[in-house]
Amino acid sequence: MAFVEQHIHDAPTSFWSKYLFSFDHKVIGKQFLWFGIFWLLMGGLMALLIRWTLAYPGVPFPIIGHLLFPHSDGVVPPDTYAMLFTMHGTIMIFFAITPILIGAFGNFCIPLLIGARDMIFPTLNMLSFWFSMASGVVLLASLALPLGAAAGGWTSYPTLSTNLGQPGAGQTMWLISLFLFGVSSTMGAVNYITTVITLRAPGMDYFKMPLTVWGLFLTSILNAIFVPVLGAGLLLLTFDRVFGTTFFLAGAAATSGKGDPVLFQHVFWIFGHPEVYILILPAWGITSDLLSFFSRKPAFGYKMTALSLTTITVLSTVVYGHHMYTTQMSPLLTQSFMTLTMLISIPSAIFFANWLGTLWKGSIRFTSPMLFSLGVVFVFGLGGLTGLYLASTSIDLYLHDTYFVVGHFHYTMAASVLLGGFAGIYFWMPKMFGRMMDERLAKIHFWCTMIPLNGIFTGMMVVGYAGMHRRLYNPFIYEFLQRLIPINIFITMSAIAMGLAQFIFLYNFFKTIFGKNIPAASSNPWEVGTLEWELPSPAPHYNFKEIPVVKSGPHEFGNPNLKGDRDFQYQTEELVKV
Amino acid sequence: MNISFSERLIGMIAQGSNLVTKVTEQMSFWERISPPEDISTSGHLIHWLFAYTTYVNLFWFAILCVGLFGFSFLYASKRHKKAFYTHGNEKKHLMITAFIGLGVFLSVDMVITKISSRDMKEVFWNFPENDADVIKVQVLAQQWAWNFRHAGKDGEFNTGDDVVELNHLVVPVGKKVMIQMTSKDVIHSLYIPNIYIKADAIPGRYAKLWFDTTKTGKFEIACAEMCGNHHYLMKAQLTVLSQENYDRWINESQANAIATNDTENMDLRWGWKWGSR
């Protein structure tokens, strides 16, 4: 068995080594959490600016419009609009979801859930966060450039993203920022993979790991393999912009030599499609675990779920072409990509069935993490099923680049990941900060998020089906879209409602961490049996004084063979004496 | 600053709703959200497949909701005190999950893959590129306009009698129209909402697209791929004329073109040999 016992060092005492340049996985996880929440707010504000423009083109943004756009009387100008949706996509994917789901939960949960004292390469872990920070600073700085930040869409297709379409330095800074981010992600991935392979506690084989760890492990594998692919593409595009190479330049602007812009699309989506699963796999893992924890029964078909997730991981690497149907690849290629894409629905349907099976005959406790997990099941059901339209080549002729696509990927990537992230935050809050979040506020937050969220994204699919295409500053210059004004207003109002609802979360979050007279949480407030709940809350320095020996899987609720007064058990009887 | 923020906010919302009442008089919700009118002979294929997928999806989504809400109701801890201990790995459990997995695959994916492949092969990829009786058009996309080129009398592109229109595509009703398309600068995408098709115009490549029409009138053409700050202004008009009107139009435009086209100006000669790749 590949188990490595880690040394225990003394806890750091100075502010710098404790909170800033910490090697402790729990601190780094929290750093990622703060980082992600900051960018989530930035991205959310941008989303509201975009939505406002789509519903009320030419009308000043309320309250802060005049502050943000003094030169256009509070109205979002068209060039800023392009910058906003580019930055919204980039920020949400790379700087909000990835840090929260993978950075924060990956760092915080992996060692705790597999019974390790820390990540295997703590220095690499710290570097990973500071690389993220550097890339965030570069991106933030690019917003202040005179010509503005990158404005070619988060996909940054050349030739729009070459000097021809983006003359400013913003695009170059975007490329540098994402490259740094890629370095950080790869470092994290190397660390997570090695940790899971070598640091599992004695007795914990792969099929005894919690599904959260499964999700994060598979995510890391995809990260380690496919982020470098993006890195190569970004470097080539940087060379095109800075050193005058012509990989992606074509058409009238390519005076001295010709390249092929579609090459970038291939490279981008070879990375880009796995990236979708990189983002969603941790959320699936968390959801699968929480459904079992709060149904008080073992995860239905645990092995099948784990294998389904693995199958999806493998399939996700060979379906990227469905993003490029309209570039007119060869018919053979197009059809192969369609068929492979359709295959994904088998493992997806299987783990959906398993999720429902977990609920079946359970004894469900509707705590806030459980509500959010059920929310994930609902929105991912919608998101997954709407993917079928887009996978089929003929329907995609009509729906490609419409709001239907926007609605679909927001359901899968934004809605379910956001809900999964909230579930995780509410769930691990006691272990992270030693205090429980207010359950009543959390439930209000859930409903105030869930209802407008469906309004937004279903609305987007409706306007998309009605033909509204993407990335329009003012859709209503098209006559056939003018009938959609009321629906766009409805979507915008829903977005504002959902945005406001997040203040409930922020209030709850800050109050719990910094508020006075908040009682300390017990070691196991949710009454579950994975390893981290055997530790006091918050988890102590170096987690496990003695490394536990694992006897059973993570979801043994109601196992008649287990003794003890609690109805769950995940070992603790025997501890290795070191 | 003599009006308060709230007053201004109310003003804005009123302004927004004025716009709504101005442009959309009486229209039911379903009319509002249904796709643009189909004016092609191929659009119904997409409609049909979309509808099929919707019905089967609704079926599976209903099952999901029954499971999700039904189990949540039935097995809430206050109703169902003790959870049933099972790992869901017995044979019958595996059978049920496998059945659901395969059921989804066979009922939706297999069917739509097959139909979609058939439609693509028989219709959308079946380009009438070299048919005699087809309207050939070359399209050059640029930031932020569409250029449409008809070959003219000699049937050859890039000659003095070519009819070149800016942001205006004119075709006769009932005839097949074959488009070859490229872009001058960045990637654009020709999107005709009323025909339910689009294709990317990529610099350095020639994209192909064909359609036909069943109805005369004026329709809209849009750019669907982000192509810069004024992407939203890249709008063109599709005019479908009856055969006589079209003949009259093309004759007039040709005479006009021969009289005014400057054959020396290389900028105007962006056309290419028909069918080059």
Added chain:
Amino acid sequence: MMTNNPGKELQNLKNQVGMTVALISFGMMFATLFLGYFLVRSNSSTWPPVEIANLPTLLPFLSTLVMALSSFTYFKLEKEVTYRKHFWFATMALGLAFLVLQWELWGALNASGILASNGHVPSMIYAFTWLHSAHIVMGLMTLMWLGHFIFRKPEAVTELKLMNVGKFWHFLGVVWLLMYLMLFVL
């Protein structure tokens, strides 16, 4: 505190896993570049295209030779404990010589009129060699790090350190060999 032997073995194992995963990541980056190369090559009717008809041949051949030699000296560095310092110097010198040769190669390309802006095939030659050289610089830094131990703390030169630096260095050699074959030979 575990300092006994089984612990050490496991320590080796964990770092091996880490390095292997890291090399997979590096490998994927280069693989993407090579994929681009194959796409370009399969789409072009003539090869080599006119713009790279008169490529220098001697310099890249010398680079390959130097790279192979440095892999060999590193191999000896691992094996020959008594002459370790000599072989360290030899590897360092060969690595630096490789960089000089690359510099010369870019000069020669420039002189024969092959510029990075001359189309995607010349772009590829430049971009591939730039990226590879950047990694060689990284490799030299790890060699320096290893040198620090060889000269200052010989007792801390573990098999693991030797192996991990070696893995990276040989990996760069293999990448160069592939690049040489693709760009200059085939």
